[in-house]
Amino acid sequence: MVAIPFEVSRSAGPGQKPRFDKFTVNVSEETPILTALLQIRSELDPSLGLRYSCRQAICGSCAMRVNGKSRLVCSTPVGPEFRAHGKVVIEPMANQPVVKDLITDMTPFWDRYRRVHPHLILDPAHPLPKDKESSMTPEQFDQFKETPRCIACGACYSACPALGSDDEFLGPMALAKMYRFVVDPRDSAYRQRLATIQNQSLWLCLRCNMCVEACPKDVRPAERIVDLKRLAIQELGAPEQGSRHAEKFMTNIEDGGVLNEMKLARETLGIFGTLKQIPKGIQMMRHGRSLKKHPPIQGVQEVKVIYSELNKPEDLMHRPRPAGKGVKGGGQ
Amino acid sequence: MSYSHDVLVVGAGLAGQRAALEAFRAGANVGVISKLHPLRSHSVAAQGGINAALGPGDSPEGHIYDTVKGSDYLADQDAAKILCTEAGPCVIEMEHFGTIFNRAPDGSLDRRAFGGASKSRTIYSADRTGLALLQALYEELGRERAITVYEEWDALELVMKDGRVHGLVGLHRKTSKIEGFSAKAVVIATGPAGRIYGKTTNSHSSTGDGNAIAYRAGAYLKDMEFVQFHPTALPHTSILITEGARGEGGMLKNSKGERFMERYAPNFKDLASRDVVSRAIVTEVREGRGFPDGTVHLELMHLGREKIESKLQEIVEITRKFIGIDPVTQGIPVFPAQHYMMGGVHTDPKGATNLPGLYAAGEAACVSVHGANRLGANSLLDTLVFGKISGAEAAAWAKKTSSATVTQGEVDAVTTRIHTMWERKEGETVVKLRNEMQNAMDEKVGVYRRPDELLAALAKISELKDRYRNVYVSDKSTTFNLNLIEAIELGNMLDQAEVLVAGAVARTESRGAHVRMDFPNRDDAQWLKHTMALPSKEGPVLTYLPVTITDYQPKARSY
Numbered sequence: 001m002v003a004i005p006f007e008v009s010r011s012a013g014p015g016q017k018p019r020f021d022k023f024t025v026n027v028s029e030e031t032p033i034l035t036a037l038l039q040i041r042s043e044l045d046p047s048l049g050l051r052y053s054c055r056q057a058i059c060g061s062c063a064m065r066v067n068g069k070s071r072l073v074c075s076t077p078v079g080p081e082f083r084a085h086g087k088v089v090i091e092p093m094a095n096q097p098v099v100k101d102l103i104t105d106m107t108p109f110w111d112r113y114r115r116v117h118p119h120l121i122l123d124p125a126h127p128l129p130k131d132k133e134s135s136m137t138p139e140q141f142d143q144f145k146e147t148p149r150c151i152a153c154g155a156c157y158s159a160c161p162a163l164g165s166d167d168e169f170l171g172p173m174a175l176a177k178m179y180r181f182v183v184d185p186r187d188s189a190y191r192q193r194l195a196t197i198q199n200q201s202l203w204l205c206l207r208c209n210m211c212v213e214a215c216p217k218d219v220r221p222a223e224r225i226v227d228l229k230r231l232a233i234q235e236l237g238a239p240e241q242g243s244r245h246a247e248k249f250m251t252n253i254e255d256g257g258v259l260n261e262m263k264l265a266r267e268t269l270g271i272f273g274t275l276k277q278i279p280k281g282i283q284m285m286r287h288g289r290s291l292k293k294h295p296p297i298q299g300v301q302e303v304k305v306i307y308s309e310l311n312k313p314e315d316l317m318h319r320p321r322p323a324g325k326g327v328k329g330g331g332q
Numbered sequence: 333m334s335y336s337h338d339v340l341v342v343g344a345g346l347a348g349q350r351a352a353l354e355a356f357r358a359g360a361n362v363g364v365i366s367k368l369h370p371l372r373s374h375s376v377a378a379q380g381g382i383n384a385a386l387g388p389g390d391s392p393e394g395h396i397y398d399t400v401k402g403s404d405y406l407a408d409q410d411a412a413k414i415l416c417t418e419a420g421p422c423v424i425e426m427e428h429f430g431t432i433f434n435r436a437p438d439g440s441l442d443r444r445a446f447g448g449a450s451k452s453r454t455i456y457s458a459d460r461t462g463l464a465l466l467q468a469l470y471e472e473l474g475r476e477r478a479i480t481v482y483e484e485w486d487a488l489e490l491v492m493k494d495g496r497v498h499g500l501v502g503l504h505r506k507t508s509k510i511e512g513f514s515a516k517a518v519v520i521a522t523g524p525a526g527r528i529y530g531k532t533t534n535s536h537s538s539t540g541d542g543n544a545i546a547y548r549a550g551a552y553l554k555d556m557e558f559v560q561f562h563p564t565a566l567p568h569t570s571i572l573i574t575e576g577a578r579g580e581g582g583m584l585k586n587s588k589g590e591r592f593m594e595r596y597a598p599n600f601k602d603l604a605s606r607d608v609v610s611r612a613i614v615t616e617v618r619e620g621r622g623f624p625d626g627t628v629h630l631e632l633m634h635l636g637r638e639k640i641e642s643k644l645q646e647i648v649e650i651t652r653k654f655i656g657i658d659p660v661t662q663g664i665p666v667f668p669a670q671h672y673m674m675g676g677v678h679t680d681p682k683g684a685t686n687l688p689g690l691y692a693a694g695e696a697a698c699v700s701v702h703g704a705n706r707l708g709a710n711s712l713l714d715t716l717v718f719g720k721i722s723g724a725e726a727a728a729w730a731k732k733t734s735s736a737t738v739t740q741g742e743v744d745a746v747t748t749r750i751h752t753m754w755e756r757k758e759g760e761t762v763v764k765l766r767n768e769m770q771n772a773m774d775e776k777v778g779v780y781r782r783p784d785e786l787l788a789a790l791a792k793i794s795e796l797k798d799r800y801r802n803v804y805v806s807d808k809s810t811t812f813n814l815n816l817i818e819a820i821e822l823g824n825m826l827d828q829a830e831v832l833v834a835g836a837v838a839r840t841e842s843r844g845a846h847v848r849m850d851f852p853n854r855d856d857a858q859w860l861k862h863t864m865a866l867p868s869k870e871g872p873v874l875t876y877l878p879v880t881i882t883d884y885q886p887k888a889r890s891y
Contacts, residue, residue: 013811046814049812054372056571057653058377058462059372099812100811118471133427138437148464
């Protein structure tokens with residue numbers, strides 16, 4: 001048993017400024033944080049508000065921030081947090097309004113989830129077999145990767161720094177859910193689904209991997225977003241800025257082994273678009289940022305070797321469509 | 333403010349959502365009220381799979397027989413027939429809704445072995461089949477925009493008038509406001525009251541609120557003494573380790589390294605029915621062949637890393653994260669814990685209770701398809717098959733019923749009762765009373781039951797019910813007042829615990845999961861009947877109902 005100091009964010013209701021209440025809990029180091037919080041409720045303060053239910057990392061109720069990191073508290077032990085920080089600071093999830101204490105209003109999270117049409121879209125011309133299951137090979141089953149493990153806890157949503165910047169951004173959970181339907185061989189809206197996100201949401205991900213780190217079920221949303229980007233460009237080309245940026249970024253580096261920013265802007269935005277960025281460019285230079293073209297790096301030949309490998313047919317960008325997503329039937 | 337629907341479903345797990353979908357399809361105006369977000373429902377915790385006789389050489393008849401035998405002949409065979417014949421269409425429908433089931437190399441649904449089953453007929457999604465089904469059903473329901481889901485509302489009491497249901501009174505957690513919901517038909521789908529036990533695999537939310545309000549309104553609770561103890565739960569936390577682990581080839585070993593199930597069930601061994609395996613484990617430990625921490629070990633090591641990490645992914649995560657044991661290289665310590673309530677609100681095979689307009693489905697209900705002992709992977713099936721039927725029946729009832737009203741006076745009466753408790757200035761805490769209840773149930777109403785202990789438990793529950801009248805809610809805030817909610821849940825659990833123990837005291841035989849040390853044998857002459865409980869001022873009044881036997885006459889049961 002160790003005496004663990006807890007600091008728990010308390011808030012009486014929406015719009016109220018939170019305060020931190022201090023509690024000391026005597027538990028063993030392997031005790032889940034949820035158990036410690038319930039001990040606080042039982043022994044010290046029954047008014048502490050939090051959501052919880054299954055206590056085995058499957059219902060997704062108890063995501064909150066632990067020493068700043070988004071975690072599912074039922075499967076996060078007290079010990080490592082205490083040893084790393086000397087205390088355990090508990091706050092509600094970020095990116096959502098607080099209802100009370102550690103309880104948030106998850107409406108923004110669920111709204112984004114609904115925006116990806118999270119259900120099978122079937123093609124009336126290709127109905128599922130009657131009175132029989134759809135056929136799905138183990139290979140097609142594997143395409144879901146870890147996305148069926150998502151428990152919609154919101155930890156990734158809370159951890160995502162890009163969500164504050166643009167309401168259009170669907171965020172990690174909704175995009176991982178989108179991926180789950182994009183690769184489903186039963187779903188017939190492959191192109192349409194990719195088209196709805198290619199335009200905007202896909203390119204707002206910062207690739208910071210905070211969602212991967214936060215996810216208690218190893219769904220790895222950021223990696224699924226990368227998969228979606230690849231599938232979108234492969235299926236639909238690069239008709240808009242985000243995809244064009246990604247494509248040009250790649251060829252841009254091939255030339256000299258280092259990014260030529262002026263060229264990237266020109267190729268992504270066009271000449272007129274680049275001119276509109278001049279005020280921003282001046283601002284950047286004022287803050288000491290050089291926009292000069294770098295000379296090719298030493299060993300640029302090695303970069304070219306990497307690119308020649310990348311351009312082989314088996315590489316990421318040239319993989320076939322997911323199984324079951326042919327040109328005819330389910331893929332169209 | 334008040335709300336009005338043709339059909340109001342209480343609970344949004346698999347049974348509740350399936351009932352809502354079916355009632356909606358039948359043209360009813362449907363509302364769903366749940367104390368949790370639907371995806372947080374306890375259905376999500378089901379691991380191993382869902383039974384359907386879809387494999388070559390299998391048949392619904394084989395499934396019916398296994399179910400009836402597993403029930404120790406207390407299942408109603410007409411109901412078991414519905415369960416097993418609807419199983420195939422039910423699983424295929426869920427597949428078409430988008431459920432991601434594991435697949436065999438030929439692209440068909442893969443199947444695994446499960447306890448008490450003569451064939452491999454458990455369809456599964458790794459070891460998170462409940463999650464897979466709940467997601468798919470929620471997503472299917474999401475298309476039906478006209479269904480209103482009242483999330484984080486607690487159902488407090490049913491409103492009964494002119495001998496039929498008129499709706500209920502609920503409490504909104506976000507505001508603590510108490511309001512009326514009028515409905516011509518109400519479907520109870522609130523799951524079990526596993527939390528009357530301390531050592532339970534069930535979620536904290538499993539307090540059986542729907543059963544309690546139905547019972548107080550005059551619905552029969554049936555066969556509540558039949559409590560399933562799952563053989564393999566982790567010590568201390570009682571977190572479930574799926575029967576699918578044994579279905580995939582896992583073996584139970586005692587501290588001498590013996591595969592002891594060979595002695596208790598020579599044919600089915602580790603995959604005997606759950607009541608048999610749980611008794612074997614308790615016996616091994618009591619006779620000194622357990623490990624020092626009072627467990628036996630579930631060994632998976634011989635299955636190999638790849639199989640363990642792909643088919644039992646959640647179990648691997650649970651054991652590594654929660655007890656620091658890697659099942660690829662170590663045995664998992666396990667001991668039985670409360671897992672499932674075979675009993676519940678009495679319904680006929682159409683989901684109808686004895687109260688006109690009131691229906692029930694899933695673990696909250698007792699049709700009875702599970703009798704004295706449920707087979708693994710029959711519970712997910714039960715939720716979906718009888719959820720669908722009860723939803724259709726509720727819609728049909730609503731169609732022929734003129735109107736339903738909940739008056740402000742009826743809401744006020746419930747509000748007064750709740751506020752009287754809430755405004756009390758002193759008394760005993762919820763935690764104290766709940767701990768005493770759970771300890772009594774754990775110690776005295778377990779796998780093996782002694783008459784003196786049962787009587788002591790009954791006296792204890794009765795005493796706790798008295799003390800509950802003086803329960804103290806210290807939190808006076810109106811936003812998410814969990815202290816108040818827990819007090820309400822405790823009252824609900826005490827009502828059910830009393831019925832459970834009273835039924836166990838009265839049933840002087842051993843059948844399925846109910847084992848009396850003083851009456852070790854099944855007694856078909858006296859006890860081939862269902863226990864039916866109604867409330868009275870003096871406690872539960874027990875009567876009995878015959879079991880429906882069609883094709884399978886009771887005989888000795890061995891595995």
